[in-house]
Amino acid sequence: MILPKVNVERATKLITRRLRWYIFEYAKKRAGIIGVSGGIDSAVTAFLTSRALGKENTFCYILPSSSTPKEDIDDAISVIERIGLPKNNWEIINISEIVNVFKKTLGEMSRKDLGNIMARVRMIILHQRASKHNGLVVGTGDKSELLIGYFTKFGDGGVDLLPIGGLYKTHVRQLAEYLGVPERIIRKPPSPRLWPGQTAEGEIGLSYEVIDDILYLRFEEWLPEEEIAKKLGLSSEIVNKIIRMVKTTQHKRLPPEIFHIGFRDLGSDWRYPRQWF
Amino acid sequence: MNTHKIALAQIHSYLGNIDLNLKKHYLYIEKARKEEADLVVFPELSLTGYLLKDLAYELSGKCEESIRKMLDYSQDICIIAGVIEEHRIGIYRNSMVVICDGEVKGFVPKLYLPSYGLFEESRYFQEGGANDVKVFEYKGLKFGVVICEDAWHPEPVELLAHLGADIVFISSSSPLRGLYDKNDTFIEKIWEAINITRAIENNVFIGFVNRVGVEDEEYFWGGSMVVSPEGRVIKKAPKMEEKLLIVDIDFNSLRRARRFSSFKIHRRDLHYRMGEL
Numbered sequence: 001m002i003l004p005k006v007n008v009e010r011a012t013k014l015i016t017r018r019l020r021w022y023i024f025e026y027a028k029k030r031a032g033i034i035g036v037s038g039g040i041d042s043a044v045t046a047f048l049t050s051r052a053l054g055k056e057n058t059f060c061y062i063l064p065s066s067s068t069p070k071e072d073i074d075d076a077i078s079v080i081e082r083i084g085l086p087k088n089n090w091e092i093i094n095i096s097e098i099v100n101v102f103k104k105t106l107g108e109m110s111r112k113d114l115g116n117i118m119a120r121v122r123m124i125i126l127h128q129r130a131s132k133h134n135g136l137v138v139g140t141g142d143k144s145e146l147l148i149g150y151f152t153k154f155g156d157g158g159v160d161l162l163p164i165g166g167l168y169k170t171h172v173r174q175l176a177e178y179l180g181v182p183e184r185i186i187r188k189p190p191s192p193r194l195w196p197g198q199t200a201e202g203e204i205g206l207s208y209e210v211i212d213d214i215l216y217l218r219f220e221e222w223l224p225e226e227e228i229a230k231k232l233g234l235s236s237e238i239v240n241k242i243i244r245m246v247k248t249t250q251h252k253r254l255p256p257e258i259f260h261i262g263f264r265d266l267g268s269d270w271r272y273p274r275q276w277f
Numbered sequence: 278m279n280t281h282k283i284a285l286a287q288i289h290s291y292l293g294n295i296d297l298n299l300k301k302h303y304l305y306i307e308k309a310r311k312e313e314a315d316l317v318v319f320p321e322l323s324l325t326g327y328l329l330k331d332l333a334y335e336l337s338g339k340c341e342e343s344i345r346k347m348l349d350y351s352q353d354i355c356i357i358a359g360v361i362e363e364h365r366i367g368i369y370r371n372s373m374v375v376i377c378d379g380e381v382k383g384f385v386p387k388l389y390l391p392s393y394g395l396f397e398e399s400r401y402f403q404e405g406g407a408n409d410v411k412v413f414e415y416k417g418l419k420f421g422v423v424i425c426e427d428a429w430h431p432e433p434v435e436l437l438a439h440l441g442a443d444i445v446f447i448s449s450s451s452p453l454r455g456l457y458d459k460n461d462t463f464i465e466k467i468w469e470a471i472n473i474t475r476a477i478e479n480n481v482f483i484g485f486v487n488r489v490g491v492e493d494e495e496y497f498w499g500g501s502m503v504v505s506p507e508g509r510v511i512k513k514a515p516k517m518e519e520k521l522l523i524v525d526i527d528f529n530s531l532r533r534a535r536r537f538s539s540f541k542i543h544r545r546d547l548h549y550r551m552g553e554l
Binding site: 005012 | 291292294297326328329330331332410425453456457458459460462490491493498517
């Protein structure tokens with residue numbers, strides 16, 4: 001791979017310090033709330049959050065639907081056990097019944113629409129739990145997913161902060177090994193599990209190693225697409241497909257567009273820091 | 278006197294929260310006083326925070342107020358702090374203020390305003406001119422100050438050295454990027470190289486004092502250091518945490534270095550030619 005390895009020790013130190021600062025000092029909250037799926041991103045996020053805030057301030061929720069395989073639930077539990085969360089700090093909430101009400105009320109829908117509903121139902125549950133425990137919803141999206149827009153807007157994208165959003169999927173795997181995430185989770189193919197048999201790499205058509213190299217070369221090394229294709233031995237169509245995914249999903253990474261009317265409006269005029277004390 | 282004690286205050290400033298930052302300045306000034314330091318130097322924009330965006334326009338009044346308060350803290354010690362200075366009505370500069378024994382000795386504005394990547398300083402600030410470069414003297418120590426990007430160019434430190442400075446402070450806000458591979462990041466290596474180079478080429482001590490901690494998406498890495506005129510890193514602060522670095526400056530080392538260098542040669546013809554470009 002061309003993408004350099006992440007410095008796991010320092011990345012861990014940086015992310016845990018920032019989590020502590022953001023939740024305790026900036027937001028003045030006491031807890032981090034995480035939806036744990038049995039996948040690698042949420043496992044790493046849960047490990048980091050508990051390191052940063054302490055077990056007692058980390059709350060994990062396993063939110064299976066009818067398309068969640070049992071092994072995912074087992075893997076999610078193994079994450080929680082490995083972290084050693086107190087028993088009042090985690091729960092399994094099955095979302096099938098809630099999703100069924102949507103299905104019944106809204107009628108026939110595509111598997112993608114149904115998948116997005118599942119992601120958004122999970123978002124609603126996590127925010128309620130965040131409010132209950134005076135916490136923030138800690139997002140689990142990584143840089144690869146965020147850049148290609150491989151997430152549900154207002155679903156798994158509906159979070160308060162994205163601590164591993166600066167790490168490519170390949171980096172998340174490196175961090176997972178360093179943090180002691182169960183081996184089975186590191187090895188299994190990433191999947192949003194929005195329908196049976198769905199895998200991220202199957203759906204996109206490329207492995208994350210290749211996707212990460214393309215993203216790194218285009219956006220960190222500023223190389224043009226043709227050179228990336230040559231360097232990685234890929235067709236320019238494949239490189240272009242990934243870059244197009246980044247461009248067409250820009251709206252998912254930004255706040256909704258606001259049409260400007262006054263002298264100073266929200267958006268490009270509104271250059272205030274997030275930390276506005 | 279052959280030795281001087283200086284203090285570099287590697288602090289985390291709160292973005293836009295001048296009251297809180299002033300308290301922290303007071304704390305570090307008092308610590309430096311206890312250590313019997315002659316000077317205490319803070320990072321760039323230490324009173325205001327760095328990534329202010331449009332808040333930069335609204336903080337100079339509060340900075341003036343804080344400078345007045347700092348006059349009281351400066352008995353028997355020289356304070357160098359980062360402020361926003363309203364140079365003319367509505368024209369702001371990113372400056373260091375020099376306060377000694379209850380008196381403002383002057384402001385030193387930044388000369389090179391970075392406006393690339395995450396930096397957008399020239400949007401908010403006006404750069405200083407060559408006449409703003411000056412040498413101060415306190416308790417027999419002749420010093421100058423430059424701000425961050427100014428050290429990435431040879432002339433500001435060179436000018437200070439030729440104007441008589443024996444130590445040049447580089448007050449910085451350098452954020453951490455590229456946490457790849459092992460060891461130090463690229464930016465940390467570059468800063469060390471710059472500090473050593475500026476020290477050797479000008480035969481001066483370099484006191485590099487960098488911010489530490491979170492500001493919005495950025496994380497300042499600290500790693501403040503003092504380099505001898507012979508190019509040795511005498512003392513280094515830890516990375517990613519606050520620290521008051523106390524260092525003894527020994528003029529014997531300066532003598533040694535100047536006896537063994539071409540520093541006293543000043544090739545005006547080269548500078549004239551540069552000026553004509």
